[in-house]
Amino acid sequence: MPELPEVETLVRELxxxxxxxxxERVILRWPRSVATPSPHAFAQRIRGQTIRSLxxxxxxxxxxxxxxxxxxxxxxxxxxxxLSRPEPDAHARADFILDDGRILRFSDVRKFxxxxxxxxPEVILSALxxxxxxxxxxxxxxxxxxxxxxxxxxxxxxxxxxxxxxxxIYADEALWRARLHPMRPASSLxxxxxxxxxxxxxxxxxxxxxxxxxxxxxxxxPDGKAGAHQRYLRVYGRAGQPCPRCQTPIARLLLQGRxxxxxxxxxxxxx
Numbered sequence: 001m002p003e004l005p006e007v008e009t010l011v012r013e014l015x016x017x018x019x020x021x022x023x024e025r026v027i028l029r030w031p032r033s034v035a036t037p038s039p040h041a042f043a044q045r046i047r048g049q050t051i052r053s054l055x056x057x058x059x060x061x062x063x064x065x066x067x068x069x070x071x072x073x074x075x076x077x078x079x080x081x082x083l084s085r086p087e088p089d090a091h092a093r094a095d096f097i098l099d100d101g102r103i104l105r106f107s108d109v110r111k112f113x114x115x116x117x118x119x120x121p122e123v124i125l126s127a128l129x130x131x132x133x134x135x136x137x138x139x140x141x142x143x144x145x146x147x148x149x150x151x152x153x154x155x156x157x158x159x160x161x162x163x164x165x166x167x168x169i170y171a172d173e174a175l176w177r178a179r180l181h182p183m184r185p186a187s188s189l190x191x192x193x194x195x196x197x198x199x200x201x202x203x204x205x206x207x208x209x210x211x212x213x214x215x216x217x218x219x220x221x222p223d224g225k226a227g228a229h230q231r232y233l234r235v236y237g238r239a240g241q242p243c244p245r246c247q248t249p250i251a252r253l254l255l256q257g258r259x260x261x262x263x264x265x266x267x268x269x270x271x
Contacts, residue, residue: 002074004132004165005208006219006227007056010080013222014104015054017082018063022050022099030093033106035114045117046070046096058128058164062121071116071124072106077218078113081105109218128164132201139198146186146194153189154182154255157201166201169214169236172261173204176235181267182253182260188270207232235261 002010026046031039049065056062061080063070072080083103086095094115096104106115118124129145130137145162156162157171166174175182177200180193189197213219213227216237220226230237234244239252243263253260 001059001076001167002078002213002219003059003167003170003208004056004205005170005229006213007059007061007074007165008209009213009221009227011054011056011061014061014080014082017222018051018098018104019053020050021102023047023065024097024099027095027097028093029095030108030111033093033108033111033113033115035116037117042115042117056165057121057125058131058160059167060125062125068117068119069121071118071121073114073116075108075110075112075114077109079107079218079220080222081107081220081224082222128160129162130164132163132165133205139195142198142201143191143194146189149186151186152183152255153180153186153197154260156186163201166205168258168260169216169233170201170204170208172236173207173234174201176200176261176263176267177204179266181269182255182262184270235263237261 023046026043028034028039028043034042045068049067051063051065053064054061059073061072083105086103089105089107091107091109092105093108094106098104106113116124130141146156149156154171154175157166174197178197180197208214208229211227211229211232212221214229215226216230235250238250239261240249243250243266246263246265248263248265250261251264253262
């Protein structure tokens, strides 16, 4: 699933190319991608509106329109492409035809991605936790988010109500950087460990941003190019390969049914 660095890359690359453009019409090729309102109402509300700005909140792309907002959540396999002309795509779910003839296409292999038109974006976004790269988000804020929680560290990092935008890849990478085991109870962290986790989480996300995201399978940038961060991953997807720090083989665990990667030496398991 695209995470904060991938979605932010999409926003940064699309924003200067679509801001100020009017959406002439919407072609829904898979109406069930629309979460709210009805597919017909969705197309009607968006048609003729101008994209005033584009930003990210958590894993959502947020297109501010003349009235209301278009929100897109890519889920597992969603992609956004900016096309100069129509192209065959068996997985195209929605085309937004712009006033200059270009097409903003939402493509989704697994059909889990969702499109929203809402008058007030906070109806959808208010449940999200803070942005981990926000300049105002400090270690003391992370400490408050984790305070009193008995859950395992990785599970809490993946909880979008705790922190917005973090997923499987960057949670593993951050925990390795912080030398913390994914199954450590959050309540067991010392103040020094929380500060280390805060710094490591921001470093892992910024590394992903520098390389335009991680392409393991489906994620692509708006021009179809892959991200490059998969070449720089320390632990994610590297089971059996040597830890970059201590050379111990990376272990693969299952946590809540999801693959989790860590170093059994650098990240000692909880007693």
